[in-house]
Every structure is written in structure tokens, then in C-alpha cells.
Amino acid sequence: MSVSSYRNSAKLLERSKKVLAGGVSSEFRKYNHPHAIFYTHGKGSKIYDVDGNEYLDFTLSQGPLILGHSHPHVLKSINEYSELGQIFAGQHIKEVELAEKINELIPSAELMRFSLDGSEAIQTAFRVARAKTGKQKFLRFEGHYHGWMDNVCWGISAPSAEALGDKDNPNVFPWTDGLPEQSKDEFIIIPWNDLALLRKVVSERHHEIAAIITEPVMCNSGCIPPKEGFLAGIRKICDEYNITFILDEVITGFRLSISGAQKHFNIKPDISIFAKAMGSGYPISAVVGKREWMELIEQSKVIHAGTMNSNNATIAAALATIEVLEKENPYERMYRLGHKLMSGIRKAAEENGHHDLLVQGMGPMFNTGFTHLKEVTNYRETFTYDKVKLGKFVAGMHNEGIRIIGRGLWYISAVHTEEEIDYAIEKATLVLKNLNV
Ligand code: PLP
Numbered sequence: 001m002s003v004s005s006y007r008n009s010a011k012l013l014e015r016s017k018k019v020l021a022g023g024v025s026s027e028f029r030k031y032n033h034p035h036a037i038f039y040t041h042g043k044g045s046k047i048y049d050v051d052g053n054e055y056l057d058f059t060l061s062q063g064p065l066i067l068g069h070s071h072p073h074v075l076k077s078i079n080e081y082s083e084l085g086q087i088f089a090g091q092h093i094k095e096v097e098l099a100e101k102i103n104e105l106i107p108s109a110e111l112m113r114f115s116l117d118g119s120e121a122i123q124t125a126f127r128v129a130r131a132k133t134g135k136q137k138f139l140r141f142e143g144h145y146h147g148w149m150d151n152v153c154w155g156i157s158a159p160s161a162e163a164l165g166d167k168d169n170p171n172v173f174p175w176t177d178g179l180p181e182q183s184k185d186e187f188i189i190i191p192w193n194d195l196a197l198l199r200k201v202v203s204e205r206h207h208e209i210a211a212i213i214t215e216p217v218m219c220n221s222g223c224i225p226p227k228e229g230f231l232a233g234i235r236k237i238c239d240e241y242n243i244t245f246i247l248d249e250v251i252t253g254f255r256l257s258i259s260g261a262q263k264h265f266n267i268k269p270d271i272s273i274f275a276k277a278m279g280s281g282y283p284i285s286a287v288v289g290k291r292e293w294m295e296l297i298e299q300s301k302v303i304h305a306g307t308m309n310s311n312n313a314t315i316a317a318a319l320a321t322i323e324v325l326e327k328e329n330p331y332e333r334m335y336r337l338g339h340k341l342m343s344g345i346r347k348a349a350e351e352n353g354h355h356d357l358l359v360q361g362m363g364p365m366f367n368t369g370f371t372h373l374k375e376v377t378n379y380r381e382t383f384t385y386d387k388v389k390l391g392k393f394v395a396g397m398h399n400e401g402i403r404i405i406g407r408g409l410w411y412i413s414a415v416h417t418e419e420e421i422d423y424a425i426e427k428a429t430l431v432l433k434n435l436n437v
Helices: 008-015 028-033 072-083 093-105 118-133 181-186 195-208 231-243 260-266 292-300 311-329 332-352 385-398 416-432
Strands: 039-043 047-048 052-059 112-116 137-143 187-190 209-214 244-248 271-274 285-288 357-361 365-370 408-410
Touching: 028 408, 052 416, 072 311, 072 357, 093 112, 093 311, 112 195, 118 137, 118 209, 118 244, 118 271, 118 292, 137 181, 137 195, 137 244, 181 187, 187 195, 195 209, 195 231, 231 244, 244 260, 260 271, 285 292, 332 365, 332 416, 365 385, 385 416
Parallel strands: 137 187, 137 209, 209 244, 244 271
Antiparallel strands: 039 047, 047 052, 112 285, 271 285, 357 365, 365 408
């Protein structure tokens, strides 16, 4: 269904701006088309706004809604468990059940702790890595997003690829004002997917490096798979130099497989972070790892805390989500539908003369961007994307009732249907046909 108007959202945004900074509660929500949109409800693969517009939703709220909106089993479990109380400042049975389930599904999750979001769980991982190795810095990769805490707010925004400078000692730019200067000294950063470069930098600076952190698939700047052997190479380098391998599975966890990217790519990190899809939209994350690392928390050598951790609603949400994923095993279908949509969009682009549309990704998530490159392999190459053309494509899709993430990312859920994928291809064809830049 095409969108009729954004009038009511525009009015609410004006009202909202008077009391909420920028009218929103998270920076990314500012950048919808044509402005922040106000929604009334979501059901399955669809979401509805205050102007009565219906959207086929491929944002899945930036990833968490792997079972779509308002999944009945998830909501029922949350309601039932919340009837017993909200939070106890003490233990309860379902958090043990959830931990046992994750331990069963994810081999590297020998011990774990639950938190509320990806950003804070990542900081826990850094703390454990420093304590374990006695070293201070983490090595990370350009364009990878690891949350919005000070020490990871560098290296994700640059004015141009050229401004980044040398590959083995890149310039870093702050994403935001207000960062402490010294937070820049906490990390070493290099481009991703370049094993020779990684080996060179680590061999020179390993005595400083407590951890290497990576997204297994680079999802926050395009949707870039790791090159053959890259993740295994990180594992090897970490073993050689007493470095902790931290895998940021905030996006890939429960999405690439029920056991995450680590199962999909057959790698065994020391610590991993799960969030988003794990809780179907409820604020829960897990920092999980091998006993040798996580026992530092067990022994209270490393402190992890949080008043709201393991509250009833979030634990019930995660348990119910995993129950559905295990029972229905939607993964083969999500890959198939994702690849069908990717091929459909590629074909529509070719037929309409947009030979620069690159559709790249894994299936359960993928990216659309306009570039002369046949493949994008790291952050620097993402600067070849034509942002103006992408903006018009995303806006065109939105006006046709297809909601995707503004930077061109699409998420497939377990509840998208074959017909909806066909419908999205039909709409993409229409938008590409009328797209002139
Ligand atoms: N890591 C990755 C790969 C992410 O994509 C995100 C959020 O998008 C985070 C960490 C931060 O997670 P959160 O937004 O739950 O704090």
C-alpha cells in the first residue's frame, strides 16, 4: 500500500521537539523518511503509523524483531512472568533456564552474565579482557559499530576515505562532541578484512593489545562478509599473542543461526556479546565466554552489575524468543527468502539500467547501495556509495510502504512470507524504474 500522507507524524514531531531533544529518544530515529515517524502498532511483518499508513517492515526495529512485531508467544510469556513481579534484586528460575539454554546452544558460552543492551555488555567484555591479559588497549576495525560509549565512538565517521590516511596508522574522527580526549588512547584501529595488515600491526604492538573486537559480518557500514580465513586468522593471532578474541554478535546472534555467527563461520571466540534478536525487542544482552575469562567475574575480580539486570520481562522475552526459534527453526527459510529478495532487487536494477546497485549480504540481512564497485570489502570502500541516490531509493520504497533502514540495510524475519517478498520485489522494481538521479 502506498503512503497517503505523513501529516500527523509531522504534527507530533513538532510537539515532541518541544520536550524531547530532537523529538526522539535515540539519534538514529531522527533519520527516517521524510522525518521521524510516529507509529501506533506493529503486528507480524507490518508496522502502522499515526497517519494510518501500513509498512512492510524490513527494519525490524534495527534488528531485534526476528519474530516480527507482537509475537503472541513472546507477549504471553512476558505477561505471565511479569504477573509474578517485575524484578527481585535476587535470582529467579527463568534466568538460570535462559543461561542453560544459551550454554547448550552456543559452545563458547561456558559462563555468562545478562545486561540490558549491547553497548554496556561490550564494555564488560573489554574489562574482562584487560583483567585477563594485564594489557590495556583493544584493537578494532574501521566502520564497525560497538555501541555509543566513549571509547567506541571513534572510527565510525570520517569525512572521506582519503581523510582516513595510512592503513596501518589511520586517522580517527569522533562521532560526537563531548568525548574525553583520552578515550582515543584506549584502542588501535585499522581497516577490516586485511589479515596481512592485522598480523603486521599486532606483531609490532601485541604487548599493548588486550583484545581484538570484531563484528563477524560488518553490518553497520554496508553488510560485508568476512573474507575467507579472516576470522580464523584473528583466532590464530589472538592465540599466538595472548589476546582476547571478542566477537560482537549483537546483530548476528540468533540471526545467522540459532548459535550465532560463530556456528555459521565455525569459529570459537573467547568472549561474545549477544543482544538485539535475543530479546525480541526487550532490553536484554548477554556477555558470554569461556570459563577461563568469565571466571574473573565469578571470582569478583572483575565487577559486573546493574539494578535492572535479569528483570522478569526481559528474561521471559529472551526465553520465549529462543523457544520459538528452536521449535520453528526458521533459518533455512530466512536465508532462502533473503536471497530471493536480493536476486529480485538485483534483477530489477539491471532491467532498469541501475548497473551500479550493489546488493550484498548474507540473506537474513543484506545491504543495498549504489557504487561502481562489484564488491565492498571494508569501510573505506563504503565511501564509494552514492548517498544521494540511496536516499532517493529508500524514500521511494518508504513512500510505497516498504520500510528499510536508511543506510540501505534490510532485515528478514521469521514471519515474512513468500508473498511479501514478491510484493517487496514488485515495489523495488517500481521504485527503480522511476529512480532518476
Ligand atoms: N554492536 C553492534 C554490532 C551493534 O549493531 C550495536 C547496535 O546497533 C551495538 C553493538 C550496541 O548495542 P545497543 O544499541 O543494544 O547498545
